[in-house]
Amino acid sequence: MNIVLPWLRHLLIVVPAIGSLGSDRIASHSVYTLLVLLALLIVRIRIQWPRFLPAVLFCGEVAFVGYLSYSFGGILFLCHLSALISIFERRPAGLTFPMPPWLAALLPAAAMNAALAGQPIQSPETFLLANVVFGSFGLLLYVIQTAAVQKSEVESLYDELSRNHLELQHARKRLMQYAKQVEEYAQLVERNRISKDIHDDLGHRLIRQKMMVEAILSIRAAEPEKAALMLEQVRDQMTESMDTLRRTVRNMSPETHASGRYSLEKLIESAGTQLGIDVRYRTEGLPYALYPSLEYILYRNAQEAITNAIRHGGATEVDIVLAYTPDHVAMSVSNNGSLPDPESKVRKGLGIRGMEERVSLVGGRVDLGGDGSFTVTTVLPHYRQDGREGGTA
Structure with missing residues (x-):
């Protein structure tokens, strides 16, 4: 035009x-x-x-x-x-x-x-015809100009939408890469923590057993009965150390093919058999697939919350609720143990700080407290996976 x-x-x-x-x-x-x-x-x-x-x-x-x-x-x-x-x-x-x-x-x-x-x-007809032609032509030009402006605005919006779409695709790719890095980093941090636990726990046990074996070797000729008794103690301690080692290795490598729910069920099963407590689990909302890094964080935070409930609150019952929403997933772990003093703040030890560090890596948060029972709530943002709509499996 x-x-x-x-x-x-x-x-x-x-x-x-x-x-x-x-x-x-x-x-x-x-x-x-x-x-x-x-x-x-x-x-x-x-x-x-x-x-x-x-x-x-x-x-x-x-x-x-x-x-x-x-x-x-x-x-x-x-x-x-x-x-x-x-x-x-x-x-x-x-x-x-x-x-x-x-x-x-x-x-x-x-x-x-x-x-x-x-x-x-x-003649008057000439005036009328000239003014009708002039007015009609002006109206036509106004309509053409309005259509051209609207077309230009639509093209600008389309260009902006295309740019935003490309930026969104790049952001999604970066987010996928970031989620993978977060998963690897979270696993590395957790493995380092567990390796420290192995060093502090099993290392102490092995040193003690080594010293007992040296004592047995020195008294076996003079006091054979005492040496035999100490040898039985070493055997029992070695059995406990092997059980601890197996349990730690299993916890270090949860099944990567299992979904978040399956991992929590395995955790509930192991908590019931090993810790002797009643753990109940339920979901709210429409479940959908989560990134492995998010599943891993939920698994570790639930594990830490159960351990703290037994160690600090003397709990015998634990309730786990996993709530799905389109924007985030929230896991609440509550127990029937003793509540902390309401006048004093909850002291955050290494366990809770570790939970917060894991969650902060993916932009989530950890909430402490509850009505009638102590509750640890882990809230993680939900990111859409490739080829899937958010909120659907």
Whole structure:
């Protein structure tokens, strides 16, 4: 449309000028041709250099075309449509029309009617037809301009949507990479913690057993009965150490193919058999697949919460509730153990701090407290997995 309108402006000068060549009011065709060319020059300057004296040239075009129409008659009143087009043309960025559109449209309309009134013989039908053509053409230009603006806005929105879509894809890829790094880091941190536990627990046991074996070797000849008794103690301690080692290795490597629910069920089963407590588990909402890193965090936080409930609260019953929402998953672990002093804050030991560190890596949080029972709540954000809608498995 930006290409058509400039050509149309020229045609609205040339065609009426040619159509009015037969007018008896043209005394000299050379002067007439020169004036028409001057009108075309004004139009061309306004198109080529829209920033050069826009208000002056617009008024000059209206006045000059009005002079042509008044002087030579014919159908030159149609030349005012060329000035009307310039009101609705798209302009360079930062350039607006120098006057209000309604005032700018009134100027060529007034000039056209003044030129028609100056004709020797003019009927009311001519005035009516000219004004109807002028008004209809102006309305058409307004509709075209509105459609062009809406099209431009739609194209801009589409371009912005495309850019946002590409940014979202890149962000999702980065998020997937970040989730994988978080999973590896969380596993590394947990393995380091467990290796420290192995060093502190099993290392102490092995050192003690080594010292007992050395004592047995030194007294076996003089006190065989005492040596035999100490040997039985070493055997029992080695059995306990082997059980501890097996349990620690199992906890270090939970089944990677199992879902979060399965991992919690395995934890509940092991807690019931090894710790002798009643652990109940239920879910709320519509379950969906979680990233392995999130499953791992839930598993470890539940394990830590159960251990703390027994160690510090003397709990015999633990309730685990896993609530699914479209935006996050929340796991609440409550117990029937003794509550901490309400007047003092809960002291955060290594276990709770470890839970908070794991959760903070993925942008979640850990809440402590509860009504009637001590509850540890782990809230993790839910990220959509590749090829799946959020909130669905």
